[in-house]
Amino acid sequence: MSLRLPPAARRxxxxxxxxxxxxxxxxxxxxxxxxxxxxxxSYSANSxxxxxxxxxxxxxxxxxxxxxxxxxxxxxxxxxxxxxWSATVTQSGTHVTATGPSWASSLATGASATFGFxxxxxxxxxxxxxxxxxxxxxxxSAGPGTPSPSNPTPSNPGPSNPTTPPPAGSKVDNPYAGVQxxxxxxxxxxxxxxxxxxxxxxxxxxxxxxRIAAIEGTEDSSSNGSMGVRDHLDxxxxxxxxxxxxxxxxxxxxxxxxxxxxxxLGPNDLPRYKSEYIDPIAAIxxxxxxxxxxxxxxxxxxxxxxxxTNTSGQAxxxxxxxxxxxxxxxxxGVGYALNKLGALGNTYNYVDAAHHGWIGWDSNFLPTxxxxxxxxxxxxxxxxxxGFIVNTANYSALREPYVQPTTTVNGVSVxxxxxxxxxxxxxxxxxxxxxxxxxxxxxxxxxxxxxIDTSRNGWGGSARxxxxxxxxxVDTFVNQSRIDRRIHAGNWCNQSGAGLGExxxxxxxxxxxxxxxxxxxGESDGSSTLIPNDEGKGFDRMCDPxxxxxxxxxxxxxxxxxxxxxxxxxxxAQFQQLMANAYPPLS
Ligand code: BGC
Numbered sequence: 001m002s003l004r005l006p007p008a009a010r011r012x013x014x015x016x017x018x019x020x021x022x023x024x025x026x027x028x029x030x031x032x033x034x035x036x037x038x039x040x041x042s043y044s045a046n047s048x049x050x051x052x053x054x055x056x057x058x059x060x061x062x063x064x065x066x067x068x069x070x071x072x073x074x075x076x077x078x079x080x081x082x083x084x085w086s087a088t089v090t091q092s093g094t095h096v097t098a099t100g101p102s103w104a105s106s107l108a109t110g111a112s113a114t115f116g117f118x119x120x121x122x123x124x125x126x127x128x129x130x131x132x133x134x135x136x137x138x139x140x141s142a143g144p145g146t147p148s149p150s151n152p153t154p155s156n157p158g159p160s161n162p163t164t165p166p167p168a169g170s171k172v173d174n175p176y177a178g179v180q181x182x183x184x185x186x187x188x189x190x191x192x193x194x195x196x197x198x199x200x201x202x203x204x205x206x207x208x209x210x211r212i213a214a215i216e217g218t219e220d221s222s223s224n225g226s227m228g229v230r231d232h233l234d235x236x237x238x239x240x241x242x243x244x245x246x247x248x249x250x251x252x253x254x255x256x257x258x259x260x261x262x263x264x265l266g267p268n269d270l271p272r273y274k275s276e277y278i279d280p281i282a283a284i285x286x287x288x289x290x291x292x293x294x295x296x297x298x299x300x301x302x303x304x305x306x307x308x309t310n311t312s313g314q315a316x317x318x319x320x321x322x323x324x325x326x327x328x329x330x331x332x333g334v335g336y337a338l339n340k341l342g343a344l345g346n347t348y349n350y351v352d353a354a355h356h357g358w359i360g361w362d363s364n365f366l367p368t369x370x371x372x373x374x375x376x377x378x379x380x381x382x383x384x385x386x387g388f389i390v391n392t393a394n395y396s397a398l399r400e401p402y403v404q405p406t407t408t409v410n411g412v413s414v415x416x417x418x419x420x421x422x423x424x425x426x427x428x429x430x431x432x433x434x435x436x437x438x439x440x441x442x443x444x445x446x447x448x449x450x451x452i453d454t455s456r457n458g459w460g461g462s463a464r465x466x467x468x469x470x471x472x473x474v475d476t477f478v479n480q481s482r483i484d485r486r487i488h489a490g491n492w493c494n495q496s497g498a499g500l501g502e503x504x505x506x507x508x509x510x511x512x513x514x515x516x517x518x519x520x521x522g523e524s525d526g527s528s529t530l531i532p533n534d535e536g537k538g539f540d541r542m543c544d545p546x547x548x549x550x551x552x553x554x555x556x557x558x559x560x561x562x563x564x565x566x567x568x569x570x571x572x573a574q575f576q577q578l579m580a581n582a583y584p585p586l587s
Contacts, residue, residue, distance in 0.1 A: 037062035038142030039133035041071070045125055046366055051082075052125055053366055055442075056098070057114045058133055060107040061142040065134060068105040069113060071098045073128040079121040083313060085325070085367060086374045087115035096128075103328035104378065114377070114442075116370045118363065171386065174449055175294035175348045176506035176514035179242020180204075185235060186227055187520045190570050194522070196579055199586045204504050205455070205520040206245035206298060207232050210568060211264050211535065212272075215280050229284045236293055243294040247518060248337050250277050251303050252329040256320040257310035257552070259538030260493065260526025260567045267323045273333050282340040285347055295347045298451075298518055299337055301392045303330045304375060305354035308367045315551035331371070335378025342384030350451055351375070353388040353439075355396045356431035357489035360423040365435070369442045382444050389451040390432045393519035395486060395495045397457055398502060400427040402468035402481035409477040417478040418554075419489065427483075428452050429509060436511045449513030454501030455521050459483050460583025461499060490553035493525040493543035494561040494574055499581025522575030528564040537566050 038061035045052045058071050071087075075094045083089075087098040100106075100113055107113060131138045181204025191201035209215060209229065217228025227235070229246070236244045252270050254263035265273055285295050307330055310321045324330045334351065342349045351372055353359070359368045376382045403426050407414045415422050425431040432450040440446050469480035485497045502508070502515045526543035541547040545562045549555040564571050579586060 035063040036142050037134075037136040038140075039131070039136060039138035040140045041131040041133075041138045043127055043131070045127060046362065048362065050122060051118065051120045051363075052079075053363065054117045054119060055114070055366060055370060056116065057112050058107075058131070058138070059112040060109060060133065061140075062109065062136070064109050065107040066105075069100045069107045070134050071113075071131055072096065073131045075128060076126040077121060077123055079119050079125065081117050081119045083311075084117040085115060085308065085371060086331075087113070089115070089117045101326075101328055103332055104374075112377075114370060114374055116367050118367075170345055171348065172294070173447060174506060174513045175243050175296055175386070176516075178506070179294070180240070181504060182207075182232070182236040182239060182241040182244035184232065184520070187522075190522060191575070194572060194575055194579075196586075197575070200500065200503075200521070200579065200582075203517055204241075204243075204245065206247050206516070206518040208247040208249055208520075208568065209277075209281065210247070210249045210261075212250065212276050215277070215284070229281060230287075233284070233287075233290045233293065233295075237290070241293065243296055245296045245298060245516065245518065246281070247298045247301065248278075248281070248341070249301055251300050251324075251333045253320050253324045254536075255302060255306075256324050257302075257306045257316065257318050258526075258542065259540035260543055262536050262538050264536045267320065267327060267329060270327075270329045270333055273329075274336050278337050278340050282343075285341065286344055291346055293346060295344075297337070297341045297347060297349050298389055298392070299341075299349055299351045300330070300334050301352045302354065303352070304334060304371045305352075305359055305364075305368050307331075307371055309358065309364055310552075331375045331378055334375040335380075338376060338379035338384040342379065342386075348386040349384055350387045350389045351385055352392055353390050353435060355391040355394045356423065356425040356428055357394075357396050359435075360425035360431055362424060365424070365438060366442070369435070369438045372439065373442050373444065376444070385444060385448065387449040387451060387513055388435070388439065389453060389516070389518065390435065391428045391457060392453045393455075393525065394453065394492060395457050395459075395484065395498050396428045396489065397459055397483040398427060398429050398452065398454060398515075400483055402465065402483075403478055404430075409474045410472045412474045414474060414478050417474045419475070419478045419482060421489075421554075423489075428457065429512070433509070433511045450511055451514050451516050451518075452512060453518045454504075454515040455517040455519045456495070456498050456501060456578060457484075458499035458501040458578075458581060458583035459485050459497070460585055461497070461581035463497060463581075464583060487559040488549070488553045488556040491542070491556070491559045493540065493558060494528070494564045494571065496545075496559050496561050496577075497581060498578060499583050500578045500586070501583065503584075521578045522570055522572070524564045524567055524569050524571040524574065525560075526564065526567045528560060528562055531566050533566050535566070535568075 040059045042057045044055045081089050081091045089098045184205050187205050188201045191197040215229050218226050252265040253267035255261040306321050307325045311317045312322050376385050414420050436450050463485050469477045471477040504517050506514045508515050526540050528543050530539040542558050543560045545560045547558045
């Protein structure tokens with residue numbers, strides 16, 4: 001796991017709020033001699049006083065483009081692109097060129113490419129008047145061209161992707177509703193071995209498939225269990241469980257912004273990810289023996305949000321995140337997983353969508369929704385996505401009753417406090433509901449549901465505030481009133497003072513399919529000193545209690561518990577603390 005605030009400069013741009021403007025189709029028709037050409041562009045800008053996030057979707061209405069696509073436009077004012085995603089966006093003078101990434105360079109007839117960028121500007125942010133795709137001005141329809149036998153009606157978008165899987169059977173709207181969840185016996189045994197652990201060990205927790213060997217199961221249970229995917233599914237049948245949760249967590253170049261959960265696959269191992277990891281999992285899940293189970297797959301924690309906030313040019317950006325953005329390993333890997341694992345009538349994909357203390361700022365919110373959409377499109381269909389999960393393995397409070405974005409202290413907004421730091425959100429429930437709306441508006445199905453990992457965001461115990469502070473200074477007020485007791489919202493490793501949160505439950509709030517325990521309480525986030533291991537896991541100083549921080553946590557102490565084992569390994573002291581500080585409290 002890792003996480004991370006956006007750089008300060010990007011945070012500040014949220015101050016002025018946002019205004020949207022939508023525009024622009026070109027007006028001049030152009031044709032090519034031998035092929036039908038045409039395109040349609042939708043362009044929107046989410047602007048604040050000195051910058052904006054642009055969101056562009058281009059649809060090819062002409063013959064298929066196979067040798068790479070290139071969208072060009074001119075800005076009318078002094079707009080200057082600072083960063084692009086899902087395309088290479090370069091600018092020369094007022095002229096901007098966006099080219100498709102090497103792994104998504106084709107555009108079939110009727111297919112769309114979506115990408116985004118951040119830019120600076122001053123004055124008026126006028127939208128471009130005209131766009132051209134590979135030299136053809138986009139008029140919203142195909143030019144006359146020469147219809148070919150294989151493409152007789154170029155102006156009529158055909159099926160966008162012939163590899164789209166068949167309809168996925170009769171999935172239920174909410175797979176968590178009305179049924180008992182699978183209790184992982186390996187986690188249960190560890191919890192039951194702790195004094196008082198039997199008070200919580202009956203809760204369903206997720207099974208993490210964090211390496212290829214976890215599929216078959218292994219005798220080496222140094223940090224994880226030895227049951228394989230079939231063992232868990234068989235046991236779920238024996239238990240009479242209605243649903244079972246797996247975490248799909250083995251991307252090439254995993255955990256690119258941190259070290260504690262680096263994995264076994266190198267940055268260029270996408271082929272191995274597909275053939276040695278996803279394919280075997282999909283094959284087992286497809287066994288008709290398991291057709292009565294609702295199989296929930298939680299897809300690739302932290303990966304796509306890392307491409308939005310932790311690449312070069314950003315505070316805390318890493319070379320590995322640059323690599324994974326440039327080589328398409330994350331987008332294509334997630335796309336492949338969604339396609340293969342979403343194809344069955346009884347499987348449900350929920351994609352990881354970070355948490356409010358990571359993508360709650362305007363500058364990260366829409367770009368993250370867009371890259372999630374891009375991965376879904378890479379899978380062939382947004383129908384492969386049933387929903388999203390937030391706060392996985394993190395500690396953000398579910399609700400902050402005394403610190404809402406609208407709260408003011410002595411006329412000063414809490415958004416100006418160091419803790420909130422201009423974020424648009426202060427808690428996970430509000431964030432999850434708002435992000436659901438954003439995801440639907442970029443193109444996901446209106447029926448998607450959200451999950452919130454409440455395994456460790458309880459923050460009970462004697463330090464929990466029982467009402468708002470009476471302080472008149474905004475920082476003092478927020479620090480005394482907030483439920484989340486971390487030193488900084490960017491801290492993520494084995495947090496001191498945390499407690500178990502809401503117990504797993506279905507339909508807890510509007511738009512929320514379930515509160516879930518995806519991170520099994522008691523399993524470490526990372527070692528507090530270097531511990532050699534054969535799982536690829538590094539030592540991240542965010543897990544060292546003596547560390548004084550980095551750009552991603554505002555150079556604050558890490559707030560981590562001491563003496564922690566490597567990520568995934570049992571950490572008894574943490575489990576005891578989580579029970580002691582549970583909220584709601586344990587009876
Ligand atoms: C680790 C995994 C582990 C998971 C659940 C992650 O941080 O990298 O190995 O399975 O946590 O504890």
